[in-house]
Every structure is written in structure tokens, then in C-alpha cells.
Amino acid sequence: MRVLIQLRPSSDLVAAVTDPAVSVTAADVAGGLPGIALDSSFAPVAVPRPVPAAGGDPLSMSGPLTFSLAAEDASVLVRGEISDDELSTRVSLLPGTRPDVVGVFADPVIEPYLTCGGDPPVGDWHDVERLLAVAELAAGGLDGSEVALAVLDTGINLDHVSRHLDREVALDAERSWVPGGVDGTPGRFDVDHGTMCAFDALIAAPKATLLDLPVLLSRRQGGSALDGLLSDAVAAFAHLREVLGAQPEESRALVVSNSWGSFSPRWDFPVGHPGNYSDNPAHPFNVIVASLEQAGADILFAAGNCGRDCRDGRCAFPDRPIVGANSHSAVLSIGGVDVENERVGYSSQGPGRLAKRKPDVCSYTHFSGSKAFGDDQPDSGTSAACPVAAGLVAAVRTQWPASRLSPAQLRTLLRRTADDRSTAGFDYDYGYGITDAKGILAALRRRKDA
Amino acid sequence: MFLVTVRLPPEATLAQAIERLGLSEDDVDTGYGLVLIDPTQDLYGLRVTEAAARRIDPAMGEGPYSDPPIEPFGPPR
Numbered sequence: 001m002r003v004l005i006q007l008r009p010s011s012d013l014v015a016a017v018t019d020p021a022v023s024v025t026a027a028d029v030a031g032g033l034p035g036i037a038l039d040s041s042f043a044p045v046a047v048p049r050p051v052p053a054a055g056g057d058p059l060s061m062s063g064p065l066t067f068s069l070a071a072e073d074a075s076v077l078v079r080g081e082i083s084d085d086e087l088s089t090r091v092s093l094l095p096g097t098r099p100d101v102v103g104v105f106a107d108p109v110i111e112p113y114l115t116c117g118g119d120p121p122v123g124d125w126h127d128v129e130r131l132l133a134v135a136e137l138a139a140g141g142l143d144g145s146e147v148a149l150a151v152l153d154t155g156i157n158l159d160h161v162s163r164h165l166d167r168e169v170a171l172d173a174e175r176s177w178v179p180g181g182v183d184g185t186p187g188r189f190d191v192d193h194g195t196m197c198a199f200d201a202l203i204a205a206p207k208a209t210l211l212d213l214p215v216l217l218s219r220r221q222g223g224s225a226l227d228g229l230l231s232d233a234v235a236a237f238a239h240l241r242e243v244l245g246a247q248p249e250e251s252r253a254l255v256v257s258n259s260w261g262s263f264s265p266r267w268d269f270p271v272g273h274p275g276n277y278s279d280n281p282a283h284p285f286n287v288i289v290a291s292l293e294q295a296g297a298d299i300l301f302a303a304g305n306c307g308r309d310c311r312d313g314r315c316a317f318p319d320r321p322i323v324g325a326n327s328h329s330a331v332l333s334i335g336g337v338d339v340e341n342e343r344v345g346y347s348s349q350g351p352g353r354l355a356k357r358k359p360d361v362c363s364y365t366h367f368s369g370s371k372a373f374g375d376d377q378p379d380s381g382t383s384a385a386c387p388v389a390a391g392l393v394a395a396v397r398t399q400w401p402a403s404r405l406s407p408a409q410l411r412t413l414l415r416r417t418a419d420d421r422s423t424a425g426f427d428y429d430y431g432y433g434i435t436d437a438k439g440i441l442a443a444l445r446r447r448k449d450a
Numbered sequence: 451m452f453l454v455t456v457r458l459p460p461e462a463t464l465a466q467a468i469e470r471l472g473l474s475e476d477d478v479d480t481g482y483g484l485v486l487i488d489p490t491q492d493l494y495g496l497r498v499t500e501a502a503a504r505r506i507d508p509a510m511g512e513g514p515y516s517d518p519p520i521e522p523f524g525p526p527r
Contacts, residue, residue, distance in 0.1 A: 117526025180481045193522040231517045238485045260520050267518035275515040284487050284495045291488040305526040312526045346526045381524020
């Protein structure tokens with residue numbers, strides 16, 4: 001997190017800061033602050049001391065005040081960055097270690113605008129194709145051939161996907177799975193959210209084979225028309241473990257894209273209850289997620305659309321909205337950026353509830369793509385970012401099955417090569433950064449040569 | 451309804467789960483059936499009514515676990 005650190009150095013140093021003829025660096029003022037990466041490009045700024053009128057309350061900012069930049073009164077601001085993981089510890093311990101530190105304050109990004117829900121598309125899917133270096137991936141033989149790419153969602157309309165991608169696409173109905181009580185055939189569901197996800201997954205992995213698992217269409221008792229129940233996802237994951245088990249062990253490649261989650265604690269047991277889902281790794285769904293990953297599947301979950309800047313109106317968790325399996329240590333939790341590499345305002349921020357370091361990475365969203373919601377509507381939400389990243393993973397799996405690169409190693413690869421958006425590594429907005437296909441390709445080449 | 455889990459031998463059936471948990475067919479979602487959660491632990495899951503979940507002997511099965519609705523994340527509303 002970016003911070004402003006207010007210090008009260010010696011009066012000579014304050015006088016130098018206030019003198020435009022003297023050059024003073026952040027290191028001169030605040031050198032050696034443990035765990036803080038100082039921003040050397042930010043010239044220290046003198047902050048005047050508020051002085052109350054005679055007899056006024058020295059601790060009130062609401063009475064009449066004058067402001068003093070005298071060297072014995074003023075303080076100095078420098079800018080730096082603290083790792084999100086250690087933020088509260090360092091902020092609370094710092095003044096005790098360094099008596100010259102007066103305070104540490106948030107330095108939020110101020111931007112004219114962040115992309116939010118309802119905004120028009122930012123770029124199109126060809127921009128995503130370019131940013132994901134799809135031509136270079138394909139030239140390296142990484143196009144998704146023979147890789148199963150499961151989309152757990154509202155069902156896929158294959159004709160729509162094929163028409164809007166303007167190419168043939170493959171779907172394996174035999175290995176797809178439809179929950180009990182749902183009418184329909186894999187690949188022939190109404191155009192909706194799942195069709196968008198399938199389209200987006202095929203941007204980076206054009207030759208992957210889709211598996212259609214419309215878990216969000218379930219109308220089991222307790223569900224409603226356009227949602228499912230977590231138990232449907234449990235059953236779908238059990239099916240996928242059979243799919244994976246049927247693949248030869250030396251060439252296993254199954255990528256699972258999940259652009260859904262639980263918006264509210266209302267239907268869950270309270271945190272701390274043994275039957276709770278949001279915070280409990282022992283919940284059956286969180287157990288089966290770990291089991292499928294251990295069997296060799298790459299599992300990706302959208303981080304969610306509960307970002308502080310423009311959260312989805314359905315978000316009902318009061319804080320830490322990346323919950324349950326979306327925050328599982330065995331999955332990649334995907335945040336969203338637009339094609340200008342800026343975080344979209346609705347992309348959920350960490351920490352996650354099961355694993356703190358969430359989201360893991362960000363991928364592209366809010367672009368004109370599938371047109372599943374209308375010709376002028378973007379593929380949006382972390383719902384789109386997740387399958388875009390899943391397609392990239394499927395492309396890698398073309399030549400790197402789980403026997404050569406375990407799901408855990410692949411997650412590390414994506415995190416390590418991500419384009420870091422901060423100067424302190426991981427942060428709760430972008431995770432480790434934006435997925436970088438060229439970086440992945442270079443790392444795989446090095447690995448191949450080793 | 452809630453999720454409960456039970457440990458059974460490999461290739462177990464819903465009937466075996468019902469018997470182990472001391473339930474009847476009316477207590478469970480037979481359409482959902484018995485789902486293998488983790489083969490390394492011989493751990494299975496099934497959906498049962500709230501009343502049945504509360505009757506289960508903790509020595510025989512675990513739960514109840516929540517079964518919350520899940521929704522697509524996009525488009526943001």
C-alpha cells in the first residue's frame with residue numbers, strides 16, 4: 001500500500017526542506033525506515049503546524065487557526081510503500097522504533113475515473129488477443145489443443161460462441177455434465193453469462209475443448225431461477241475428478257473456470273460455526289476443490305465484483321468479499337483490469353478469507369467480445385477476467401501437462417511472471433500483477449532448456 | 451436442506467449412506483444422490499433436510515454444512 005509518512009526531523013532539515021534553493025531527498029529525511037520502500041521521485045514536502053489562537057484548544061482543528069512553517073514547528077511528508085501483508089504491524093510499530101515519525105497515512109490513487117459496471121466497453125477482444133500474445137503462444141504450439149476447459153456457469157451456446165469468434169470451436173458433450181432437474185443439452189443452452197465465459201476462455205486457447213457444466217441453472221430446492229446451490233458445484237467437481245481420472249496420467253490437462261460465488265452471508269452459517277462455508281477450509285466444497293487440484297486440475301475462480309470503488313449492489317459481505325473457494329489456496333483467484341491495464345473499480349480486493357494473499361493475479365475484462373448481453377455491451381466483471389486467464393492456462397497446458405508442471409507450479413509461474421503494478425510485490429488490488437503471456441513463454445523456454 | 455458428510459468404503463451407495471446415518475429416504479435429496487468428496491479420505495457428501503441433519507450421530511457423519519445459493523458474478527449491477 002502506498003503511504004505518506006509524516007516526520008519531525010531536526011529543525012535544520014526542516015529549514016532545508018522549506019528552502020527552495022536547497023535540494024533534500026526522501027532518504028535525507030527518512031532514511032532507514034524499516035520495511036518501507038521510499039519513493040525517491042517524491043520530493044519531501046513541508047507541512048505547516050496548525051497553531052490555535054491565543055487561549056484556543058491546542059487539540060482542536062475547528063477553532064481559529066494560523067499555520068506555521070517555522071523550522072521548529074513544521075513537519076515533513078515523504079512518500080513510500082509498505083507491503084500489504086505487513087501493513088498494520090509496521091504502521092503500529094514504526095513510531096515506537098523511530099520517534100521522529102509523527103504518523104503514517106494512506107496515499108490512495110487519485111484517478112479521474114475507474115471503469116465501473118454500466119460503462120461502455122474499453123477496447124475489444126482483439127486487444128485482449130494482442131495483450132495475451134496469442135499469436136506468439138500459438139507459434140510456440142500453445143493453442144489449447146487436447147486440453148479440456150470446463151466452464152461451470154449458466155450453460156454454453158456453442159453456435160453463438162462460434163459465430164462471434166468466426167471459427168469452429170470444440171465442445172465435448174460426453175464429458176460435460178448437467179445437474180439433475182436441468183433440461184437442456186451441453187452446448188445448446190440460451191445465450192447468457194456462460195456463453196460469455198466460454199467465448200472469453202477461447203481467446204487464448206482457440207483449440208481447447210470446452211466442457212459445459214451449467215451448475216447455475218439448477219433449480220434444486222432452495223435455489224432460484226438464475227442461481228444454483230453450492231451442492232451442485234460439489235457434484236460438478238466430483239464429475240470433473242472422474243474426467244481427470246480418465247485421462248492418461250502423463251498427459252492430464254483440465255482447466256476449470258468458475259465465474260461465480262456467494263454474495264451474501266445470509267444463507268451461510270456464521271463464521272466460526274463448523275458448518276460455515278465462507279471462512280472454513282473443512283466445508284465439503286472447499287475439500288473437493290483441494291481434492292480436484294491434488295488430482296491435477298487447474299482451478300480458477302473470479303475474485304468477485306465487490307471492489308470498493310464501485311461494488312455490485314448484491315455484495316453483502318461487510319468486508320473481505322473474496323470468500324470460500326474463491327479465496328482457496330489451491331486456486332487462482334482472478335481480479336480484473338481493462339485493456340489499458342487499469343484495475344476495474346468493481347474488482348474485489350483482498351485479503352481473502354481462506355488464504356490472505358488474494359487476488360492472485362489480474363486478467364482482462366470489460367471489453368467488447370461475445371456480445372452475449374447485446375451488441376454494445378462489454379464482457380464484464382471478474383466473470384470475464386477469470387475465463388480469459390483460464391484460456392491462458394489452457395494454452396500453457398497444451399505442452400505442459402500436470403505431470404510436467406503441477407497445478408501449484410503453474411500458479412507460481414503465473415504469479416512470478418505477472419506484471420507487478422506496485423513497487424512492493426503483492427498488493428490486495430492487483431495481487432502479484434497482471435498475467436504476462438510473454439513472461440510465461442520466456443519462463444517456459446528457460447524451463448525447457450534446463 | 452444442508453450438506454452432510456459420511457465416511458464409507460469405496461464405491462459406496464446412497465442406500466449405504468442412509469443406513470450409516472440412521473436416516474430414511476424421505477430425509478435425503480435422492481435426486482442429488484451420494485457424491486464422492488475426497489477419495490483419499492473415503493469421504494462422501496449428500497443433501498439432507500434440516501431436521502435430519504440435526505438427528506445425525508456425530509460419530510457416524512459430519513455436518514450440517516451450509517449449502518448457500520451461488521450466482522454468476524457478472525455483469526456488475
